[in-house]
Amino acid sequence: MTEPLDRLTDRLLRAARHAGAEEADAIAVRGTSLSIDIRERALEQAERAESVEVGLRVLIGGRQACVSASDVSEATLDAMAERAVAMAREAPVDPNVGLADPSQIAQAWDIAALELSDPSDEPAPSALEEDARAAEAAALESEAIFQVEASGAWSRREMHLAATNGFSGGYGRSSRSISAVAFTGSGTQMERDWAAETRIFAADLPAASDVGRLAAERALARVGxxxxxxxxxxxxxxxxxxxxxxxxxxxxxxxxxxxxxxxxxxxxxxxxxxxxxxxxxxxxxxxxxxxxxxxxxxxxxxxxxxxxxxxxxxxxxxxxxxxxxxxxxxxxxxxxxxxxxxxxxxxxxxxxxxxxxxxxxxxxxxxxxxxxxxxxxxxxxxxxxxxxxxxxxxxxxxxxxxxxxxxxxxxxxxxxxxxxxxxxxxxxxxxxxxxxxxxxxxxxxxx
Structure with a gap:
């Protein structure tokens, strides 16, 4: 079972206090991305990545230090906290560093109103490939375009931030994109240009064929x-x-x-x-x-x-x-x-x-x-x-x-x-x- 990000930040803050930090804040980020690249009418690359990263900042007597890791085991988090505290004790004093006063921190917000994440499921690789192929085909409608590099991509990212001053909050983002680079000419007369579109919601994206045609139009306009x-x-x-x-x-x-x-x-x-x-x-x-x-x-x-x-x-x-x-x-x-x-x-x-x-x-x-x-x-x-x-x-x-x-x-x-x-x-x-x-x-x- 995937551990909620707020639990990760809580674990980091507990470890920081135990290691001797006077104040601390912790951030946890989880991301998933998927991309499909098409070149010369063939699938060039298909890539999917998942990651979890955590970061910890500790403050001791006007000194601060930051550490990060991609392993979230208990042993790693404890080691992060001990390392951060040791680094902070050797850092120069900066009277300006420090957490926000509790009276300054955000208390409530309407994350739904910001519409930062598309609730639909992760797209199938075939859907992204279809976008990339449609963009490529549209760009190649012009005989003067000899090559196109097209991509379809999707990502979703979540983050959570927590601090010893009482703040705790997080949100997620999503992104869906189509891009194309078109080439025309040859040798020293070769020209290229591009077009790309990115939206939070897949339904807001323009047609992939429009992206490909625009890349071709722009490349052809560069001739001469x-x-x-x-x-x-x-x-x-x-x-x-x-x-x-x-x-x-x-x-x-x-x-x-x-x-x-x-x-x-x-x-x-x-x-x-x-x-x-x-x-x-x-x-x-x-x-x-x-x-x-x-x-x-x-x-x-x-x-x-x-x-x-x-x-x-x-x-x-x-x-x-x-x-x-x-x-x-x-x-x-x-x-x-x-x-x-x-x-x-x-x-x-x-x-x-x-x-x-x-x-x-x-x-x-x-x-x-x-x-x-x-x-x-x-x-x-x-x-x-x-x-x-x-x-x-x-x-x-x-x-x-x-x-x-x-x-x-x-x-x-x-x-x-x-x-x-x-x-x-x-x-x-x-x-x-x-x-x-x-x-x-x-x-x-x-x-």
Missing amino acids: SRKPPTGRFPVLYDERVAASLMSHLLSAVNGATIARGGSWLREALGQPVLPEHLSYIEDPLRPRTGSSRPFDGEGLPTRRRAIVENGILTGWTLDLATARKLKMDSTANAARSTSQPPSPSVSNTELTPGTVSRADLVAQMGTGLLVTSLMGSSINGNTGDYSRGAAGFWVEGGEISYPVNECTIAGNLREMLRSLVPANDARPHLSNRVPSLLVEGLTIAGA
Whole structure:
């Protein structure tokens, strides 16, 4: 019989107390995953994995240590606790570490309202194979596509967190996905592109054939790619990559970065960082969204908050330790794994959408670069200087002219974010809802 996760965490906490821990928290994670890969019309790989992992953090006199294991026998848990306590006694003192006060922890939540897990049974491997084959067949409808790599996947994950301050809670997640990568051309003229869809509920997935056709369309659009001209031009980040631009803002307002003094936004609290009509909202309680959670990695109740409101930076992303160091309150943004202590991290975010389509922004930009793929990065965390490899399409006269690759786009994030013009094409099911974004005056290094 499978042991409930809350019993595992209780066993770990008892072992920690017995070993001499003053405070402790424990996390247990159980997961199952299944994936089917198709290549050249043949089954390439079928994989199923099951795992249970446990993690323990102990605190003694302002010192902490974390240990983890994938064996949940009594002997292993006892050894984990003894090892963690011994490590903690040798760790440096940090006055900011510690569990939440009991008055801070989440007391009740409606996990059903978040709809984080599909209650249907684990799909048969044949169902995932059918998805992958349908995606492959649709992509191969074009004779110019010579190869497709397609996959169907499913997973379910449960976690439980408990601590000596009285907190105890857990929840589960599920995921079903279809993906395809299509190839066209040959030699140095070979091009590839992809499409993928993931949902919590299998019934919400689009048709696998639609995924395959989109991958093929995107790959075929890359044929004939060449370098764009060098110069200073507007750049339009396609919705597929626009969230990466906002991720740099999230990194800059992360409490751990602020506490180290290494952020280009460290002096920007209460100042404009986006156009005044834009807000950037985190909502961990958004139903039917993959990153939603009722409590954070330290047991604090999560809530909707504005990271940026009407263009103004309103606060940092904080867990308990960084909040104490900065003499602020936690924003209930702690995340943790079985092997690492809590650290600040956001869940679901959304940037205010625009009122025009991506096509409207293409027309508005006149001449410039539409970016659909990014690679590599050079970001100066102290100054916000930005440089990334890119590929996409060159725009002339407000219309897409030809595909481009092997170019670099560069600018400064502070200036880039202040000039954002959003489209209205953010996909509602994504955890990070960011539409296509037009940025003025970046330096493009191409031909």
